[in-house]
Amino acid sequence: MTTRAPEPTTAAANPPVQPMEVNLLPSDVVRASAMPNLPAPDRQLTKVAKLIDVSKCIGCKACQSACIEWNDTQPELGVNVGVYENPHDLTPDMFTLMRFTEYENPQTGDFEWLIRKDGCMHCEDPGCLKACPAPGAIVQYSNGIVDFIHENCIGCGYCVTGCPFDIPRVSKVDHKSYKCTLCSDRVAVGQGPACAKACPTQCISFGPKDEMLAHAEDRIADLKARGYENAGIYDPQGVGGTHVIYVLHHADQPSLYAGLPDDPQISPLVQGWKGPAKTVGLAALGLAAAGAVLHGLLSRPNRVQPEDEMQAQALVNGGAEDRA
Amino acid sequence: MTRDYSEAGDHLISTRPVLVSRYRWFTRANHWIIAATTILLMLSGLAFFHPALFGLTALFGGGQMARWLHPFLGLVLALGYLLIFIQLVARNLPRRDDVVWVKHFRDVMDQNEEKLPTLGKYNAGQKFVFWAMAGLILLLLGSGIAIWQEYFPDLVTIPDRRIAVLVHAAAAVLMGLVFILHVYAAIWTRGTLRAMTRGSVTGGWAWRHHRKWLREVAGRNRGKPAK
Numbered sequence: 001m002t003t004r005a006p007e008p009t010t011a012a013a014n015p016p017v018q019p020m021e022v023n024l025l026p027s028d029v030v031r032a033s034a035m036p037n038l039p040a041p042d043r044q045l046t047k048v049a050k051l052i053d054v055s056k057c058i059g060c061k062a063c064q065s066a067c068i069e070w071n072d073t074q075p076e077l078g079v080n081v082g083v084y085e086n087p088h089d090l091t092p093d094m095f096t097l098m099r100f101t102e103y104e105n106p107q108t109g110d111f112e113w114l115i116r117k118d119g120c121m122h123c124e125d126p127g128c129l130k131a132c133p134a135p136g137a138i139v140q141y142s143n144g145i146v147d148f149i150h151e152n153c154i155g156c157g158y159c160v161t162g163c164p165f166d167i168p169r170v171s172k173v174d175h176k177s178y179k180c181t182l183c184s185d186r187v188a189v190g191q192g193p194a195c196a197k198a199c200p201t202q203c204i205s206f207g208p209k210d211e212m213l214a215h216a217e218d219r220i221a222d223l224k225a226r227g228y229e230n231a232g233i234y235d236p237q238g239v240g241g242t243h244v245i246y247v248l249h250h251a252d253q254p255s256l257y258a259g260l261p262d263d264p265q266i267s268p269l270v271q272g273w274k275g276p277a278k279t280v281g282l283a284a285l286g287l288a289a290a291g292a293v294l295h296g297l298l299s300r301p302n303r304v305q306p307e308d309e310m311q312a313q314a315l316v317n318g319g320a321e322d323r324a
Numbered sequence: 325m326t327r328d329y330s331e332a333g334d335h336l337i338s339t340r341p342v343l344v345s346r347y348r349w350f351t352r353a354n355h356w357i358i359a360a361t362t363i364l365l366m367l368s369g370l371a372f373f374h375p376a377l378f379g380l381t382a383l384f385g386g387g388q389m390a391r392w393l394h395p396f397l398g399l400v401l402a403l404g405y406l407l408i409f410i411q412l413v414a415r416n417l418p419r420r421d422d423v424v425w426v427k428h429f430r431d432v433m434d435q436n437e438e439k440l441p442t443l444g445k446y447n448a449g450q451k452f453v454f455w456a457m458a459g460l461i462l463l464l465l466g467s468g469i470a471i472w473q474e475y476f477p478d479l480v481t482i483p484d485r486r487i488a489v490l491v492h493a494a495a496a497v498l499m500g501l502v503f504i505l506h507v508y509a510a511i512w513t514r515g516t517l518r519a520m521t522r523g524s525v526t527g528g529w530a531w532r533h534h535r536k537w538l539r540e541v542a543g544r545n546r547g548k549p550a551k
Contacts, residue, residue: 034375131489133372134387154387156372157473161485170473175388269486273493281497282374288501292508302435302513304528312342312527316542 007046007143011192011206024141024188031140033132045143049209050182050193052117053219053247054257055228056203059084059098059115066198067096070183092171095119095180096195099258116246116257117195117204120167120180122146124240127266128179130274131162137177144209144243145182153177162274164239164264182243212245219247238265329444329536331415336545342527344541346445346519351411355520358404361397362503368394369496395472402465409458415445416455422448442535453506460499467492 005020028041068075073093078086084100096119103112126146129138137152138159148159148168155175159168168177183193191197192206205215216233223231232251235241246260254260337343347355368390371380384390421441425432425448431439432449446454470480470488480488510516515529530538 034378036375133375133378135375135378152387154381154391155473156391157471157477158372158489160473160477160482161471161489163482166482170477175392175474267483267486269490273486273490278374278493281493282376284497285500285504288504292504296508296512299512300435301511304515304526304532306528308532309341309526309528312531312538313340315531315539316336316339316342316527316545 005190011196022188033138034135049212051212063195066194070194092178122243127162128159131158463495
């Protein structure tokens with residue numbers, strides 16, 4: 001009898017070696033796309049978060065390599081176009097990407113190399129999940145992980161439309177959408193994400209979200225002590241907070257970091273498209289159809305009268321003017 | 325010969341009883357292709373529109389197949405409608421009679437035919453359906469291509485895609501309403517359906533609903549031997 005894996009509290013420790021049962025179950029799903037009446041889960045997992053301390057990142061791309069290795073993706077070999085990003089964008093085979101920004105700080109005159117690990121933010125209120133029309137293709141577990149269930153994905157790209165961070169990528173091969181899973185398959189067996197495990201500077205850490213927030217506060221205090229007075233945390237409340245959070249030296253200007261949205265939220269257009277308007281539209285169609293049937297049954301149809309036929313006959317045969 | 329109210333092909337098929345050709349075979353075939361694609365588009369589109377209707381994708385062999393097929397059906401619809409648009413646009417231009425007809429819409433529903441103006445090939449209601457569908461199909465086509473993930477993933481920016489999905493959904497609902505109106509009107513006005521099945525209408529139908537059209541077509545028939 002194997003036991004359920006413990007919930008992971010760190011990515012740094014080595015994993016348990018004894019066989020254990022997965023501990024991220026279908027019953028832990030709190031929200032699923034196009035499934036509005038999901039039963040409430042019988043337990044609440046500890047909310048987790050991945051903390052990316054941008055100030056500690058050296059741009060080595062070990063996280064990208066670990067991600068490719070763990071997820072067994074095969075990103076296309078790219079070409080060098082004179083920038084450090086490699087590949088040049090997120091792809092269906094590259095779930096995370098180091099984005100490099102050269103920034104000349106107008107206050108200090110310093111040249112700063114801002115490096116941000118891009119990827120799914122695992123929003124508490126996920127725009128992709130809201131937009132997705134396929135039941136169960138996008139799920140959110142009670143620990144905060146947002147995952148794509150590929151067997152349910154239909155490849156429509158609505159998740160791309162819904163995401164405030166431009167993250168999902170639809171494969172040209174199998175026409176399914178891909179993104180960072182926060183290593184849900186590792187978390188399920190008590191391990192932290194592969195990127196966090198591989199990060200040589202521990203710029204990426206993983207654990208319960210409150211612990212990660214506390215850790216972030218320590219880091220921010222340290223950065224402030226070293227002159228980064230605008231250092232702060234990026235846990236955008238416009239999407240209910242995220243389960244991937246950043247420590248930024250310039251938290252007052254997130255968009256400095258390769259266009260990280262300053263105030264991300266699910267677009268009002270997407271809210272309108274997916275909100276009560278759907279029910280109103282469906283009701284309008286239903287009422288119109290029912291009204292047509294009812295009117296058809298209850299009202300007198302417009303029938304051609306024998307008089308009409310006679311008049312037509314007279315017009316055609318007589319060639320005379322009509323008498324009506 | 326003047327042709328204000330009819331198409332060149334409209335003619336008397338027989339004079340005793342009076343039968344008038346309203347749509348030739350090509351127009352009818354095109355109409356039914358448009359009708360079939362519209363119904364399939366509504367079924368697959370409704371599946372993506374509301375979670376409660378996702379099960380409709382089973383009709384197409386699953387979600388992936390429905391997602392793949394839907395835009396191609398849309399292209400067929402747009403092409404078919406373009407042809408019908410070119411054919412029928414001249415007879416669907418608004419006229420003064422249409423204003424009178426609309427003002428007497430109560431009488432249309434109450435069948436007070438004597439209070440209505442005599443009309444050409446189309447009444448204002450039919451013209452409304454014609455133009456509404458033309459406009460909505462144009463909107464659906466444009467917004468649909470903008471969100472066609474498989475072939476045009478990068479055609480428009482993501483913020484523009486959000487506008488496109490909203491326009492697409494709203495236009496689709498309106499299209500559904502116009503579709504219901506079109507089908508209902510064709511059934512309520514007895515004797516209309518045969519124009520799109522057999523291609524002809526009775527003289528009485530033409531007299532009752534499209535008298536100027538009948539007069540013009542009958543006028544063209546003068547001098548030809550009676551059948």
